[in-house]
Each structure stands twice: as C-alpha cells, then as structure tokens.
Amino acid sequence: MNMSVGSERVQIRVTVNGQVHQREVEARQLLVDLLRETLGLTGTHIGCDTSYCGACTVLLNGEPVKSCTLFAFQAHEADVKTVEGLSHNGDMHPLQKAFVQCHGLQCGYCTPGFLMSSYALLSKNKRPTDDQIRKALAGNTCRCTGYQNIFKAVRSAADTLAAGTQ
Amino acid sequence: MYPAAFRYYRAATLEEAASILSQAGDEARPLAGGQSLIPLMKLRLVRPALLVDLNSIPGLSSIKSEQGVVRIGALARHAQLADSELSQLIPILHDCAAGIADAQVRSRGTIGGSLAEADPSGDWAPVMLALSAEVRTQNSKQQRTIALGDFLKDAYTTALANGELVREVAVKVPAKNSGGAYIAFKRCASVYASASAAVQLTMADRSTCEQAHIYLGCVGLVPLHATAAEAELRGRELTKERISAAAEAAMEAAAPHSDMRGSAEYKKVLVKHVVKKGLEVSLRRSRGEQVEVSHEYVGRI
Numbered sequence: 001m002n003m004s005v006g007s008e009r010v011q012i013r014v015t016v017n018g019q020v021h022q023r024e025v026e027a028r029q030l031l032v033d034l035l036r037e038t039l040g041l042t043g044t045h046i047g048c049d050t051s052y053c054g055a056c057t058v059l060l061n062g063e064p065v066k067s068c069t070l071f072a073f074q075a076h077e078a079d080v081k082t083v084e085g086l087s088h089n090g091d092m093h094p095l096q097k098a099f100v101q102c103h104g105l106q107c108g109y110c111t112p113g114f115l116m117s118s119y120a121l122l123s124k125n126k127r128p129t130d131d132q133i134r135k136a137l138a139g140n141t142c143r144c145t146g147y148q149n150i151f152k153a154v155r156s157a158a159d160t161l162a163a164g165t166q
Numbered sequence: 167m168y169p170a171a172f173r174y175y176r177a178a179t180l181e182e183a184a185s186i187l188s189q190a191g192d193e194a195r196p197l198a199g200g201q202s203l204i205p206l207m208k209l210r211l212v213r214p215a216l217l218v219d220l221n222s223i224p225g226l227s228s229i230k231s232e233q234g235v236v237r238i239g240a241l242a243r244h245a246q247l248a249d250s251e252l253s254q255l256i257p258i259l260h261d262c263a264a265g266i267a268d269a270q271v272r273s274r275g276t277i278g279g280s281l282a283e284a285d286p287s288g289d290w291a292p293v294m295l296a297l298s299a300e301v302r303t304q305n306s307k308q309q310r311t312i313a314l315g316d317f318l319k320d321a322y323t324t325a326l327a328n329g330e331l332v333r334e335v336a337v338k339v340p341a342k343n344s345g346g347a348y349i350a351f352k353r354c355a356s357v358y359a360s361a362s363a364a365v366q367l368t369m370a371d372r373s374t375c376e377q378a379h380i381y382l383g384c385v386g387l388v389p390l391h392a393t394a395a396e397a398e399l400r401g402r403e404l405t406k407e408r409i410s411a412a413a414e415a416a417m418e419a420a421a422p423h424s425d426m427r428g429s430a431e432y433k434k435v436l437v438k439h440v441v442k443k444g445l446e447v448s449l450r451r452s453r454g455e456q457v458e459v460s461h462e463y464v465g466r467i
C-alpha cells in the first residue's frame with residue numbers, strides 16, 4: 001500500500017467558546033481530550049468513555065455531540081461550545097441558575113453534559129413541551145438525582161427564558 | 167481508552183476516497199459519523215492503519231426528491247433526516263430517524279454508515295427494506311445499484327467490495343393510498359432496540375389491503391422478512407382480528423436469541439406488540455391521519 005497517504009498528525013483550527021485555536025494534534029486525539037488536556041477546559045467531564053453517559057456532551061456547530069466519540073480533527077473549522085461558555089461576564093446562565101435553584105445536581109459530575117444538552121434544546125426550541133425536554137435529555141445519565149429535579153430545572157429555565165423573550 | 171495510532175486522510179471526493187481505500191485494502195476504513203467506528207476503535211476491536219474521512223465531501227448529505235424518487239446521500243445524519251421535509255412525505259423515515267439512540271448520536275450518525283455497518287439491531291435496515299430501497303455505491307471508477315435485500319449479506323457483512331462505498335440510498339415515494347410505521351422497543355434511549363418492526367401498507371380502499379411489507383429488526387442476523395404475516399393481510403380487509411392474526415404470524419416467524427436485552431420468549435411477545443402497533447398506525451396513516459410515533463422505552467410509551 002501507498003504509505004504516504006495520510007498522516008498521524010493533523011493541523012486543526014477550531015473555535016472554542018468564541019476563541020480560535022490553531023493546533024497540530026495526533027489524529028487519534030479525542031475531542032474531549034483536546035478540550036480537557038490541551039486547552040485546559042476541564043468542565044467537560046468523562047463519565048463512561050464508551051459513548052453512553054453524555055457527561056462529555058458539548059455543542060459542535062450548535063448540535064449536541066458526545067466529545068468522547070469524536071476525534072479532535074472532526075472539530076476542524078467548527079464552532080465548539082463547552083460548559084465554560086455558558087456564563088456571561090461572570091453571571092451564570094439561566095439554565096445554571098435553575099439547576100442550583102431546583103437542586104438539579106448532587107455530586108455534579110453529570111451536570112456539564114445535562115447543561116449542554118439542555119442548552120442545545122433551548123437554542124432551537126424556545127417553548128419545548130415536557131416530552132421534548134425529556135427526549136432531549138435522554139442521552140444523559142445521572143446517578144444521583146433521580147432526574148426529576150433536572151427536568152424541573154430545565155422546565156423552569158425554559159419558562160424563564162421564554163417569558164423574557166415575549 | 168485510546169484508539170491505536172492511525173493515519174488520517176481527508177478525502178475531497180467519493181471517487182478519491184474509494185481509490186485510496188482500494189489501494190489500502192483491509193488496513194483502511196472510511197469514517198462517516200463515527201458513532202459505530204470510534205467506539206470500536208477505542209476498544210481496539212478495530213485498528214485501522216488509515217482513516218479516510220468522508221465528512222468534507224461536498225453534496226454527500228443531500229436529500230432530494232425528484233420524479234417520485236427520494237435520494238438520500240450517504241452522509242445524511244439521523245437528526246437531519248428527522249428534521250427534513252421528507253418526514254411529512256414518508257412518515258416511517260421520521261419514526262426511525264427521530265428515535266435512534268439519543269440526540270447526541272443522532273447529530274453525528276449517518277444513514278450510509280448505518281447500512282454499511284449492517285448491525286443486526288440497526289434501525290435503518292428494516293425501515294429501508296420495507297420501502298424496497300436501493301443502495302447506490304461508488305468505487306474509484308463506477309457506480310452500481312444494489313437492492314438493499316442483496317446488499318445486506320449477513321450480520322456486519324454487506325455486498326460492498328474492497329474500495330466500494332455507499333453513495334446514496336433511494337426509495338420510491340409511496341402511493342397516496344399507503345401508510346407505514348416503524349415501531350422499536352428498547353430498554354432506554356441510548357441503546358439498540360430489543361425488537362422492532364417496519365411496516366408499509368398499500369391499500370386498495372379504506373380497509374382492504376393490497377400489498378404489505380413487514381420486516382422485523384433485532385431478531386435475526388439480518389432483518390427478518392415476515393412473509394407469513396404479509397400473506398395474512400394481502401387482499402384482505404384489515405379488521406382488528408386480521409391485524410392480530412398477522413402479528414401472531416410475525417411472532418411465530420421470529421427466532422430471537424436470549425441475551426442481556428431479554429429472553430427469547432420475551433422478545434417474541436415484543437415482536438407481536440411492535441407488529442400490531444405498526445399495522446394499526448400504518449392503517450390510520452393510509453387514511454390520511456397524522457399519527458406521531460417513535461421508539462418506545464420505559465418512561466416513554
């Protein structure tokens with residue numbers, strides 16, 4: 001075979017939370033490790049590392065994805081948003097406030113993933129039904145809360161945001 | 167968990183990707199959504215030396231409807247299909263696309279990757295078989311068209327030759343007097359189904375069935391064609407009893423294995439349920455009713 005085809009290192013240019021990063025990465029580097037290890041954004045968590053739990057959820061061009069199941073090179077020329085990108089000038093996002101108010105977390109390990117899945121939903125759907133909220137969160141696992149308070153937090157944030165944009 | 171090191175190549179055209187793959191042989195793999203391939207690479211069950219990325223190839227995710235045929239590009243993502251206008255035209259596509267795994271997997275996973283993976287529990291194969299889909303493939307020089315039934319050879323095995331790629335999937339738009347539905351039952355969102363049924367009915371009038379296509383997922387190495395169930399319906403009036411008899415026949419035909427998703431007996435009962443519901447919804451849709459269904463799981467039935 002032609003051994004010159006392709007390379008083990010790849011040049012990428014990726015925008016994370018509005019900041020452009022240019023890096024040479026190993027082809028096998030996962031997006032979650034680019035974020036956590038290379039860029040120091042440790043808010044995105046690794047739970048299962050097997051594409052199941054959703055703790056590693058980030059937005060890629062506005063779509064929720066599991067960053068443990070994506071190579072870093074797949075974010076080339078793309079826009080990535082992580083949990084660090086939710087707050088604004090030190091003020092928490094309404095979703096984050098609602099998680100605090102509704103006790104939507106206990107240990108907090110799953111929370112970044114739930115926040116990003118919820119954020120993806122509310123960016124597209126300003127007035128989600130209860131069923132749409134549940135479906136949007138179905139790819140995220142929480143071992144502490146029993147989910148009811150997470151649902152309440154997202155419901156409450158959605159209602160707050162919708163009231164603000166009337 | 168880290169995949170073994172590999173070389174990466176971003177292909178500009180499908181022909182180029184096919185050409186590189188044919189030279190590289192077994193050492194290389196195409197990368198579409200990566201939602202099957204990357205988990206396998208992380209477990210090192212698959213260790214390609216070269217990944218040929220299809221994601222930058224222009225036009226490969228288009229969805230077009232012309233002259234009564236819908237052409238879906240190999241790189242069309244589950245989420246894109248769920249949101250497309252096609253859902254109105256062929257509701258069974260929406261049932262499937264909107265229910266696969268979870269929102270995160272649907273953002274990335276593609277229809278071409280799903281069919282090429284040929285997982286016995288994959289959702290697209292039974293649906294596309296019920297619609298008599300054809301797969302259009304591409305190697306470095308030419309294209310060919312394969313009926314999906316011939317494309318799917320065995321579990322995880324397709325008719326694709328070395329260096330041959332899925333280019334698009336084509337289905338005829340079903341006639342006005344028809345209706346279809348895909349019902350899958352799974353244990354929770356982010357897992358493959360335990361049993362599923364894809365149903366597509368063509369009606370002679372409001373209640374007489376002219377043609378029925380029924381395929382069962384997860385209960386064989388490839389989707390099972392429920393011919394006995396179809397025979398129960400063809401040319402007959404679709405009464406409650408008739409629908410139950412067809413569901414019963416499908417259950418008899420299913421040969422599931424016991425595994426972590428449930429015992430063989432349990433899965434047979436699930437088959438009866440998904441076929442019955444699939445037929446009921448298909449019949450209502452054939453009469454122009456809007457019915458929303460998707461994958462079912464505990465907490466979401």
Ligand SMILES: Cc1cc2nc3c(=O)[nH]c(=O)nc-3n(C[C@H](O)[C@H](O)[C@H](O)COP(=O)(O)OP(=O)(O)OC[C@H]3O[C@@H](n4cnc5c(N)ncnc54)[C@H](O)[C@@H]3O)c2cc1C
Nearest residue numbers: 198199200201202203267275276279280282288289332358
């Ligand atoms: C947590 C989880 C749950 C899931 N649950 C379900 C489910 O319930 N139902 C379901 O159907 N799927 C499920 N999937 C799988 C998902 O739908 C995948 O997206 C799909 O099976 C493969 O598509 P892909 O685009 O991701 O392909 P990839 O992973 O990129 O590729 C899969 C295989 O096909 C080859 N390939 C890719 N594209 C082509 C092409 N155009 N031509 C030839 N070969 C090609 C690749 O080399 C590889 O061998 C799940 C995945 C995950 C991670």
Ligand code: FES
Nearest residue numbers: 047048053054068
């Ligand atoms: S860490 Fe990515 S899905 Fe669990």
Ligand code: FES
Nearest residue numbers: 106108142143144
């Ligand atoms: S709060 Fe602990 S896992 Fe969800």
